[in-house]
Amino acid sequence: MREHATDQATEAFVAQRNLLFTVAYEMLGSAADAEDVLQETWLRWVKVDLGEVRDQRAYLVRITTRQALNRLRTVKRRREAYVGPWLPEPLLTAPDVAEDVELAESMSMALMLVLETLTPTERAVFVLREAFDVGYDEIAAALDKTPAAVHQIAHRARRHVDARRPREVVTASQTQAALDAFRHALEAGDLQGLLEVLAPEVVAISDGGGVKLAPPRPITGAEKVGRFVVGGLARTDATLTVGQTVVNGNPALVLRVDGELDGVLAVRVENARITGLYFVRNPDKLTRIDSETALTLR
Template identity: 60%
Template sequence: MASLDEDPFVVHRNLLFTVAYQLLGSAGDAEDVLQESWLRWSSVDRSEIRDPRAYLVRVVTRQSLNHLRTVSRRREDYVGEWLPEPLLTSPDVADDVELAESLSMAMLTVLETLGPAERVVFVLHEVFDVPYDEIAETVGKTPAAVRQIAHRAKGHVSARRPRVRVVRSEHEDVVERLVTALNTGDLAGLMDVLAPDVVAVADGGGKARGAATRPIVGADKLARYLVGGMAKAGAGLRAAATWVNGQPAIRMELDGHLLGVASITVADGRVTQVYSIANPDKLTRLDHVAALSR
């Protein structure tokens, strides 16, 4: 009898979590999906399964689809802007450029604009290289229909995703400049690192004081908002560099207590977008590194 460590579900758990998280944008919902999938897996006749990895991906995907329909209704009542739940990641996740890009807040936010079927098809094919015929079996459509969905989803994502792929060193440099400007209250330094048309979106969920409820557009407005917020909070508020969703990001702490994280997109050495998550319900997984794979 095989040990638990040899069970295909355990062997592929990091992959299954990554699939569910990318489909749902929520680590909590992804864990729920994995629990449900484990129950289904534990009751199946393993002797009839030729490819456990593919089978488990199908199970997790179907459970994620069920959750997608539920969470879409739940998010309609969300207070303010909704952003994906951030994950603390190790720097080596960035070594897989395509995985890191697919995990980024910018990409996950774009995926939120897709319908459930489009999101599933795009993520499975573009990120995890699942063949169209396997996806068709998973979503209950013909391979031809899946190809059409994939073409439509890819065009939708391409029109909205960041157009410039930034090297890791440049992204880290911009984060360091932003951290320094924030901690010193350097308005000019902030203006220098922010693109003129920068857009900042904050997710406080109605539970975080000071979180902007609407997007802030423009370097001048955002720089003054940030400097004012840092000054109001006092010397105990500090920014630090961290890694979130496979990219360099910023961690905000007040007297050592985590207040939020900010993920950024970069172009030409400047910040073009800021995704700030301060809802305390979404910060619970930032004390340990997420195990991700594809």
């Protein structure tokens, strides 16, 4: 009987695994931490009496949320000691994911960075409600709070996020057009070309994690960002190659120096110009760009 129950638990877990990973990743911004959360979720799930579970999906999401919230509180402290700016871990996703506007916006590097400014509880509520359309009662059960409290937290978190994320929904083709213009200027070392595609208020953030060279603080302003990009090319004799990719459901660039992976560049686009540049160079965060990660909101 126990073996049969374990088989049932395994089948249910595997069926929801992509969803559970997406929940954990969006809460944590780290694939490695998300995988650890899934392991912890599994260890608790196999001890559950499935006969007492009315909705297996909801129950699994509840366990995952609690484990992710525990880990989020831990990594918040760890990130305070992180060397230089911190960026989410980029995930290679299938090209068609970029056509799912809801998923692409939810997983974008720009929004993930905004979520970093929320408290752990606010982030959990926002992610479950806004991205995964989980009901207030379910969220309340997952967080051991009343539905009324969850309503208040959701309102506060939504107001905070709305004040910081792009006001317009940008399609994959619009992002791709801006990225193409940036790529051409980058490869040509064309400062004027960069200034034409960079918004005046653009912010560039580089994450080297103390392992790879990166500016210790964000760089703000088109002129400064453009000169930093062109100046970086001028300082090296190495061969730079720039390729297209899809990261977190959005068009991005993968940069290689003398054939070796150097980093992944994601962007935030508003009004056809780039307002955010996110360059991940930390090697520990580049392990998921050679094979696709399956993400889903449902």
